[in-house]
Amino acid sequence: MKIGVLGTGMVGSALASRLVEVGHEVRMGAREAGNAKARAWVEAAGRGASQGTFADAAAFGPIVFNCTLGTAALEALKAAGAANLRGKILVDVSNPLDFSKGMPAVLSTPQGDSLGESIQRAFPDARVVKTLNTVNANVMGHPDRVGSDSDLFLCGNDEPAKAEVRGLLAELGWKNPIDLGDIRGARGMEAYLLLWLTLYGVLGTSDFNIRIVRKADGLAAASRPALG
Amino acid sequence: MKIGVLGTGMVGSALASRLVEVGHEVRMGAREAGNAKARAWVEAAGRGASQGTFADAAAFGPIVFNCTLGTAALEALKAAGAANLRGKILVDVSNPLDFSKGMPAVLSTPQGDSLGESIQRAFPDARVVKTLNTVNANVMGHPDRVGSDSDLFLCGNDEPAKAEVRGLLAELGWKNPIDLGDIRGARGMEAYLLLWLTLYGVLGTSDFNIRIVRKADGLAAASRPALG
Numbered sequence: 001m002k003i004g005v006l007g008t009g010m011v012g013s014a015l016a017s018r019l020v021e022v023g024h025e026v027r028m029g030a031r032e033a034g035n036a037k038a039r040a041w042v043e044a045a046g047r048g049a050s051q052g053t054f055a056d057a058a059a060f061g062p063i064v065f066n067c068t069l070g071t072a073a074l075e076a077l078k079a080a081g082a083a084n085l086r087g088k089i090l091v092d093v094s095n096p097l098d099f100s101k102g103m104p105a106v107l108s109t110p111q112g113d114s115l116g117e118s119i120q121r122a123f124p125d126a127r128v129v130k131t132l133n134t135v136n137a138n139v140m141g142h143p144d145r146v147g148s149d150s151d152l153f154l155c156g157n158d159e160p161a162k163a164e165v166r167g168l169l170a171e172l173g174w175k176n177p178i179d180l181g182d183i184r185g186a187r188g189m190e191a192y193l194l195l196w197l198t199l200y201g202v203l204g205t206s207d208f209n210i211r212i213v214r215k216a217d218g219l220a221a222a223s224r225p226a227l228g
Numbered sequence: 229m230k231i232g233v234l235g236t237g238m239v240g241s242a243l244a245s246r247l248v249e250v251g252h253e254v255r256m257g258a259r260e261a262g263n264a265k266a267r268a269w270v271e272a273a274g275r276g277a278s279q280g281t282f283a284d285a286a287a288f289g290p291i292v293f294n295c296t297l298g299t300a301a302l303e304a305l306k307a308a309g310a311a312n313l314r315g316k317i318l319v320d321v322s323n324p325l326d327f328s329k330g331m332p333a334v335l336s337t338p339q340g341d342s343l344g345e346s347i348q349r350a351f352p353d354a355r356v357v358k359t360l361n362t363v364n365a366n367v368m369g370h371p372d373r374v375g376s377d378s379d380l381f382l383c384g385n386d387e388p389a390k391a392e393v394r395g396l397l398a399e400l401g402w403k404n405p406i407d408l409g410d411i412r413g414a415r416g417m418e419a420y421l422l423l424w425l426t427l428y429g430v431l432g433t434s435d436f437n438i439r440i441v442r443k444a445d446g447l448a449a450a451s452r453p454a455l456g
Contacts, residue, residue, distance in 0.1 A: 198409070
């Protein structure tokens with residue numbers, strides 16, 4: 001499948017590389033075509049990898065990953081172009097974290113909103129699915145880095161879009177992501193980052209995730225109901 | 229030990245009952261002495277249980293649990309009285325959740341702040357320790373309800389206060405709560421509630437919690453480093 005990845009940072013590179021690895025054609029998008037990091041990524045990722053502008057990447061295929069910094073996401077998506085995102089599945093991986101006032105970071109969204117919702121409002125014709133933002137870039141494509149059974153979330157207003165993203169997530173190794181409902185689920189998924197960042201400091205590693213535990217888990221792993 | 233519990237709701241009742249059960253003398257505080265719910269609780273909890281005003285409960289012993297609604301917590305603590313809280317360990321269990329605009333609830337604190345910090349600022353002579361707010365009232369005193377090995381957090385500026393609270397938590401069944409550092413850790417602990425509330429809706433039960441998972445856990449449970 002042809003997949004566009006917006007963003008050349010750790011998240012964009014890691015996800016784009018993994019998507020190429022599992023067999024997709026991936027175009028990485030940056031503010032300007034020929035971005036040094038994007039070219040280096042194409043070189044490293046090899047066959048199936050290409051690069052261009054945000055608009056080039058968004059126009060490339062039916063699925064677009066937003067891997068830009070949360071505070072720059074709306075601007076990057078505007079550069080990608082509403083026309084290029086129309087009808088597309090827009091997988092939002094970004095987090096609205098503002099590090100400008102130092103640590104601890106704060107969320108750049110007001111209470112009662114989320115970046116996922118902002119993006120869906122700004123691009124009503126895109127089918128926004130929020131996912132993967134609750135784990136580190138390296139864990140996103142390699143859930144085995146934190147053991148065999150941690151939980152991932154997804155949410156969005158478009159059920160077929162979520163089903164398709166679920167398929168992609170399975171290719172990355174995520175067995176049964178938990179569907180948190182419509183795009184408002186992004187509020188909890190993004191707010192959790194404040195706990196994630198604190199845990200990152202305490203644990204001294206970003207190779208961790210959470211698992212939802214219930215009594216049934218203690219009684220018999222096999223009895224754990226499917227949550228997705 | 230003599231423990232004051234502010235609040236007569238589900239959280240106050242469940243925690244106060246459990247604290248009596250493990251051998252403490254507990255005074256439940258309400259806006260007015262003789263509150264119907266507080267009297268009913270005393271009746272049910274039996275020996276070791278008493279009730280009074282917020283001030284009566286705060287003056288009762290060296291440890292005070294704030295189990296009031298988050299949106300009313302500062303007012304309740306003001307009624308309890310700064311003098312009655314001076315030098316006390318103030319265990320803040322409350323969450324700044326605003327349900328007034330319907331679901332999903334929003335946090336009533338601004339970004340970059342938390343209720344735990346607000347309380348510590350308002351009562352600088354109290355030794356605030358935030359904990360237990362990330363699980364349901366019933367799970368707080370009975371972690372076995374969600375299996376044998378889920379994670380709890382605590383944070384606060386006063387190390388000896390945290391050590392004492394850790395002892396109390398052990399009596400309730402919490403083996404090794406994760407210390408998130410100073411009271412700013414409350415930001416992540418409270419923001420997580422937005423994810424918790426969404427999961428509550430999806431799972432259809434409040435008998436759940438999270439466990440932090442890392443590769444080491446998958447390799448050998450025994451190798452899991454102590455996080456506290």
